[in-house]
Amino acid sequence: MDNNTLSQIKEALNKNSSVAIAVGKNPGVDEMAAALSLYLAFLQNGKSVVVASASQPLVEHSSLVGIDKVKQDLGGSGGDLVVSFPYQEGEIEKVSYTLENGQLNIVVKSGEQGLSFSDKDVKFSHPSGSLGLLFIIGSPRITDLGSLFNPTDLKDTTVINLDNKKENQGFGDITVVSTRFSSVSEIAASLINLMNFKMDIDIAQNLMNGISAATDNFQSPETSAIAFEMVGILLRNGAQRGKPQQAPIVQNISEKQADDPFEALRKQIQQREQQMGQGQNQAQNQNRMQNNFPTQKPSQQFERQPGIGQVKIEDTEQKEDKNPPSDWLAPKIYKGSTDF
Known part of the structure; x- marks a missing residue:
């Protein structure tokens, strides 16, 4: 935001004690967070502020502070009452x-x-009358505001256009429109910071939620440097970042297992019982085989007989004589039957 644009916005705020803030049809969290943050900031600085949306707030907006202050018209509490049907x-x-x-x-x-x-x-509304200052947040076309007001009634109104969409038509007396912004909330945060407005924890958290929603929790490659700069300021003012959502782990399980978390445990018990049953059957079969083929008694076993050339040790011991024969030392004469 250049100094000339900032000076024009300051001058417009100084001239008008009443400020209107409008968002178009079906606003996202980013647009609604920016609008409510400006609403709270202007309110704290003594302005009479009204914030309106061309459609009913959604459930996703429920965490934003000030969402209960969003109206369906810009007329405020005074002036005429119109009944429409x-x-x-x-x-x-x-x-x-x-x-x-x-x-x-x-x-x-x-x-x-x-x-x-x-x-x-049947609808009840207060006609906007003559608006002095109107902020239009995140609406590419002024016709997106629907029945909030008649564009022909804005001839005496200073319109400030805040948006980051490339299809924005550039309407308004003061425009802060650029695709270099990754969110509308960072534009609002920059404006509040440059205007030296008080930023309490409610404003900071609204803006943090808006920037997070627009940048996919800062994972988008389009997240701008200004967004990170503003996040640092918001954190110092009490805002907290939300935890990124983890992708669910997909398990290859059947529908029956998914419906019954104890199915896997039952299968393990059944397998264990089957294994135990098989073990018992094997033991019974072995017992039957032993009964059909009785074992030999020890008395029926045959003793091992010595083979040819083998002599019993006890026989050898009996034949041994401890005393040598009397002619052991006498000379021996060979006697044979072969004639030479």
Whole structure:
């Protein structure tokens, strides 16, 4: 944001004590967070502020501080009250009112065709009248604001356009529009910081949620340097970063296992029982085999007989004589039967 643009915004805020903030149809967390952060910042600095959306806030906006202050019109609490409902030619004969016990009753008398709308179609609003200063947040076209106001009524209104979308038409008296911003919340954070407005923890957390939503928790490659710079300021003012969501681990399990978490345990028990049953069957089979083929008794076993050339040790010991023969030392004469 250049100094010239910042000076113009400061001048517009100094001239107007009342400020209106508008977001278009179906705003994201980023756009709504930026709008509510500016709402809280202007409110703390003594401004009369109204914030409005062209559509009902969503559940994803529920964590943002100030979401309960978002209105469906920019008229504020004062001024005229307008009652609106669908109309088709011929279905309303006349409109009148009655006073009963301090209550004003508006009577819509139906024609012959009857009324085609129900109670849910009746809307109450305060006309915006002449707005002095209007911030439009994250809306590429002014027509995206729907029935919040009539664009022809903005001739005396200073319109400030804050957006980061490339399709933004560049409307307004003061524009802060650039695709170099990765979120609208970082634009709002930069503006609040440069204006030296007080940034409490509610404002800081709103802006942190907005930047996180727009940048996929800072994982997007489009996350700008300004976003990280603003995050540092927000953290110093009490904001906390959300934990990134981990991708779920997909297990290859059957639908039956997914429905019954104890199915795997049952299968293990069944396998264990089957193994035990097989062991018992094997033991029984071995017992049957032993009964059918009885073992030999020790008395029926044959003793080992010595083979040829083998002599029993006890026989050898009996034949041994401890005393040598008497002619052991006498000379020996060979005697043979062979003639030479």
